[in-house]
Amino acid sequence: MNSDSESFHHQLLSLVLAEDVTTTEFSSVDCQEINGVENPLKQTTGFEGGRQELGGTPQTFQLGEIPTVQERFQAVIKHRLQLQIQNRPPLFPWETQLVDYPDYADEPSVAFVPTWGWIAQQSRLNLPVTLPESIFRQLLAKCQVLLTSSLPLGAKLVQAVEELFPSDTQTLNNLNSIAGLVLRSPSRSVEALETMPNLQNDYSDLKESQQMALSLLTVKQLLETLTIPISLTNPVVEREWLTNVGVLKLKIEYQSQKSKLRVQGELPTRGIFQLQGNGTQAVAHSSSVGSLIVELPCQHINQTYTLEVDFPEIDQQPLLFVINPT
Structure with missing residues (x-):
């Protein structure tokens, strides 16, 4: 040996x-x-x-x-x-003592929160082809960032989709050209867009120019839904957004006699409203399905307000709306 x-x-x-x-x-x-x-x-x-x-x-x-x-x-x-x-069983790095973990989560408070519960809204858009979930999620995230920007709508469209395509001069020129067609097309109208005739394929099978047009059209419709213009002649505006647990219904009202901006929502799950503008904010909580109201003084028009809708049980990020009283 x-x-x-x-x-x-x-x-x-x-x-x-x-x-x-x-x-x-x-x-x-x-x-x-x-x-x-x-x-x-x-x-x-x-x-x-x-x-x-x-x-x-x-x-x-x-x-x-x-x-x-x-x-x-x-x-x-x-x-x-x-x-x-x-x-003396071994411990995980984050443990300091033995812990008994349940075999399953029987309380909503410890359930895993799914990400991007807002993307169910795609089914409400007027699109000839369904976008892959990852692409729609990326476009929605870009729209949330650009929503409060002072850029013209055409520039917002291009910035929202340009990361999906090669960054070269020819691609940017094509994006600008197609963005012009999207801007001139009637709201939520696919038929008027000549660059997208008879689309019967999946997104991955489309030509690059068709993918550009479809992405730009998606961004345009998202920005239209997330932007809420109200005025003395049109003091009440309603919006809906489909989530993976039901429909969020919003009623935004500009009460000129009371100089007040009022948001009433019908929630499909417990949530939080946070209304901000003119240096003030108001927060309202709902612990169950049902109605939720939040209000702020609105003494000056042409002031931008933002409404954050937070549904902790379906998404880790709130959904942002912009309200423009004029």
Whole structure:
């Protein structure tokens, strides 16, 4: 047997014979398992002592030459490690003590929150082809960022979709040209868009120019839905947004006699309204499905207000609307 193997087995032997291992438990549990002998170490000692009393020479053994003992050492160590793991289970990096986790989440408060519950709205848009979920989610996120920007609508359209296509001069020129067609098309009208005739394929099968037109049209419709213009001649505007748990219904009212902006919503789930503008804000909470109202003073027109709708149970991000009293 080579020196490395001998060193390894001597280390194992040292571990087994260490003070914290040779306890009463070890003697009574581990040693009893050796071929049915209750205390083999004691018997071995007695046997060797007998040989010495007879005047014989104690026999020495090479550890590697006794396969049965070698296997037993490994079994004892394995058993000892199993006991240690059972008595002191390992912890996750974020744990400081043992924690019993439930097999399932039976409370809504600990349920996992799905991401982007707002994307169900795509089915309400007038589009000839359904966009992949990841692309629609990206376009909606861009619209949320650009919603309060002072850029012209055409520039907003191009900025919202340009990351989906190669960033070169020719692509940008094509985007600008198609954006012009989208701007001139009637609101929510697909038939008027000559660059998108008879689309019967999936988004991935469309030509690049058709993908551009479809993306731009999607952004235009999203911005139209998220932007709410109200005025003295049109003081009440209603909006709907489809979520994965139902329809959010909004009624925005400009009460000129009271100089007040009022938002009333019908919620498909518990939520929060936060209305901001002119240096003030108002927050309203609803703990269940139903009606929710939030109001702010509105003494000056041509002032932009924002409405954040937060549904914690369906999405990690609130949905932003812009209200423009004129």
